[in-house]
Amino acid sequence: MRRGMLWVLGAGALLAVVVGVGARVPAVQDAVVRAAILRLVASQPNELFGEDALRVLLCGTASPLPHPSRAKACVAVFAGGHFWIVDTGPGSWNRMALLRIDGARIGGVLLTHFHSDHIGDLGEFNLNTWVMGRSGPLRVFGPPGVERVVTGFGEAYALDTQYRIMHHGADFLPPAAGLLEAHPVAGPADGTGPQVVLEENGLRITAFAVHHDPVKPAYGYRFDYRGRSVVVSGDTTKDEGLIQAARGADVLVHEAQANHLVALIREAAASAGRPRVAKIMGDIPSYHTSPVQAAEAANEAGVKLLVLYHLTPPPPVRIVEWVFTRGVSQVRPDGWLIADDGLLVELPADSSLVRTRQLQ
Numbered sequence: 001m002r003r004g005m006l007w008v009l010g011a012g013a014l015l016a017v018v019v020g021v022g023a024r025v026p027a028v029q030d031a032v033v034r035a036a037i038l039r040l041v042a043s044q045p046n047e048l049f050g051e052d053a054l055r056v057l058l059c060g061t062a063s064p065l066p067h068p069s070r071a072k073a074c075v076a077v078f079a080g081g082h083f084w085i086v087d088t089g090p091g092s093w094n095r096m097a098l099l100r101i102d103g104a105r106i107g108g109v110l111l112t113h114f115h116s117d118h119i120g121d122l123g124e125f126n127l128n129t130w131v132m133g134r135s136g137p138l139r140v141f142g143p144p145g146v147e148r149v150v151t152g153f154g155e156a157y158a159l160d161t162q163y164r165i166m167h168h169g170a171d172f173l174p175p176a177a178g179l180l181e182a183h184p185v186a187g188p189a190d191g192t193g194p195q196v197v198l199e200e201n202g203l204r205i206t207a208f209a210v211h212h213d214p215v216k217p218a219y220g221y222r223f224d225y226r227g228r229s230v231v232v233s234g235d236t237t238k239d240e241g242l243i244q245a246a247r248g249a250d251v252l253v254h255e256a257q258a259n260h261l262v263a264l265i266r267e268a269a270a271s272a273g274r275p276r277v278a279k280i281m282g283d284i285p286s287y288h289t290s291p292v293q294a295a296e297a298a299n300e301a302g303v304k305l306l307v308l309y310h311l312t313p314p315p316p317v318r319i320v321e322w323v324f325t326r327g328v329s330q331v332r333p334d335g336w337l338i339a340d341d342g343l344l345v346e347l348p349a350d351s352s353l354v355r356t357r358q359l360q
């Protein structure tokens with residue numbers, strides 16, 4: 001071995017020893033931890049709130065089946081200085097908090113329907129955005145029935161809310177601002193077609209009906225802001241109404257269920273003597289959309305980018321993602337991806353650019 005290489009190896013070993021010994025010295029530990037905390041506390045991705053673009057953040061990409069790192073259904077849309085949450089699936093507030101999103105700037109929540117994988121974290125969103133400084137009640141839009149969901153979460157968190165007001169003071173945590181406020185959206189449920197939910201700060205949000213029987217009504221939402229647009233499917237079969245609502249949109253965030261993988265789980269459950277799992281796996285193909293069908297819907301709507309989320313089953317490793325999306329490239333060679341939690345899609349105002357990156 002050459003002398004130069006020996007020297008490098010020796011220096012590397014010495015450095016490893018010094019670092020290893022140093023990490024056991026309390027003063028060194030304190031300095032490292034203090035620097036890490038400072039970096040975490042000081043860093044908020046405030047550029048997401050810039051009014052120069054419509055932005056979409058995937059805050060939950062799984063379905064009811066468990067996954068070690070994906071939260072359940074959640075899509076955050078940033079526009080006009082606020083963010084809007086489509087569905088509050090379990091674990092999704094944790095994802096937002098890990099990404100250090102400023103909860104005080106929440107505009108509202110839009111529920112697509114009331115399956116538990118879409119509503120489980122509503123109480124966490126309400127509580128935490130209030131604690132972070134939200135100035136008024138949290139508006140929750142959704143199909144008729146949203147009143148019951150909101151009343152129930154409000155009651156479940158009522159004692160927690162009291163404790164926090166007593167502990168931190170009503171000046172710091174104004175009780176009136178901590179409330180949930182239900183806003184039922186009736187139009188799509190009545191069969192009268194898509195309905196504008198609100199128009200604020202240049203953002204228009206429209207609700208439309210999708211098919212997720214026996215869950216009725218179930219909605220998807222379209223966001224339009226400064227010449228850019230994104231559509232979120234919620235849970236649905238391949239749906240003509242959704243294709244109409246998504247026509248010409250920049251981004252379609254669509255649920256996807258790989259029925260060929262669901263069939264494998266059903267077969268395995270049956271042979272393993274788990275009939276309840278096999279029964280559920282046999283029932284669910286009837287009310288979701290396969291990845292290939294989602295690609296067909298994206299093509300028919302003419303969107304630029306298809307983002308697959310609400311993944312059933314949520315792929316644990318890349319090789320399963322390849323199996324999950326088998327056949328998609330034949331239908332739609334470009335302009336699609338399978339989302340991880342933290343995926344950000346940026347649509348600069350009044351342009352045709354579509355940028356994607358992963359937030360950490």
Ligand SMILES: [Zn+2]
Nearest residue numbers: 113115212235
């Ligand atoms: Zn559902």
Ligand SMILES: [Zn+2]
Nearest residue numbers: 063115117235
């Ligand atoms: Zn679902």
